[in-house]
Amino acid sequence: MKKLFLFALAAILVFSITGCGKKAETPPPARQSVSDPPRVSENTPPPSPSDSGATTVITHSSDSVNTPEYDAEEVREEAATVYEQFYDTVKIMDGDPAYDSFFLLYLANAGFHAPLYEKFTDGTEDDWYSMSLFERFIWWETYISSVNYLYLGEYNTFFSSEANYLKNGYNVTTRTLERIAGNEMRDAFVDMLKWQYNYIINNGSPFNFMTGMSYLESKNDE
Numbered sequence: 507m508k509k510l511f512l513f514a515l516a517a518i519l520v521f522s523i524t525g526c527g528k529k530a531e532t533p534p535p536a537r538q539s540v541s542d543p544p545r546v547s548e549n550t551p552p553p554s555p556s557d558s559g560a561t562t563v564i565t566h567s568s569d570s571v572n573t574p575e576y577d578a579e580e581v582r583e584e585a586a587t588v589y590e591q592f593y594d595t596v597k598i599m600d601g602d603p604a605y606d607s608f609f610l611l612y613l614a615n616a617g618f619h620a621p622l623y624e625k626f627t628d629g630t631e632d633d634w635y636s637m638s639l640f641e642r643f644i645w646w647e648t649y650i651s652s653v654n655y656l657y658l659g660e661y662n663t664f665f666s667s668e669a670n671y672l673k674n675g676y677n678v679t680t681r682t683l684e685r686i687a688g689n690e691m692r693d694a695f696v697d698m699l700k701w702q703y704n705y706i707i708n709n710g711s712p713f714n715f716m717t718g719m720s721y722l723e724s725k726n727d728e
Contacts (some may be wrong), residue, residue: 581705582718588701589648589715595694599687600640608686609639611679612646619646626653626721627714645716647679647695652702652712653721671703672696 599605612619620634623645634642655664655675663674672680676699684692705713711721 585713585715588698592694592698596691605686608682609643612639612642622650622654626650648698649712649714652706668700668703672699
């Protein structure tokens with residue numbers, strides 16, 4: 507049923523989002539100053555699926571799927587803890603030339619990442635180009651990549667198991683992070699990914715640590 511559950515979400519993404527055409531990368535605009543790093547939103551907790559209408563988008567039998575009761579405040583607190591542990595571990599890379607080689611991925615792939623950032627968030631491609639490479643790393647690895655994997659509809663590749671999610675979705679990033687930054691950063695990254703995987707399996711879409719809402723909740727909130 508998990509397979510059918512996530513396939514249904516992928517279908518919804520296809521119908522609710524326009525096609526993703528790649529855009530040739532143009533020189534980024536002048537970078538806007540960012541005084542505070544991306545953090546879990548401290549605003550009002552997101553609505554529960556029953557309040558937001560998310561459960562009317564993807565339905566399933568309560569007899570066949572054991573879905574935990576959704577407590578929005580509890581989820582936000584847990585997400586904040588996981589994200590803060592990850593962020594506090596990797597933030598030393600921000601602006602440190604010693605890690606420049608790690609961030610080359612987010613420079614080289616800007617033409618691919620920017621349209622997806624605009625597609626899956628309220629931001630624009632210009633916003634993406636305005637970010638530091640560290641900020642792009644945070645956005646891409648914690649949220650946008652997972653939404654994109656669901657959009658592609660390749661359940662067996664990415665969501666059939668936690669091991670496949672880590673290996674097929676994030677193995678390159680994990681190994682590069684380990685080689686350049688060490689085991690502590692790798693472990694913090696993997697712990698965040700494991701939490702995200704379990705959230706997706708239980709709730710049907712990725713959690714956006716920067717807004718405190720899942721992808722489905724953000725779509726229903728529009």
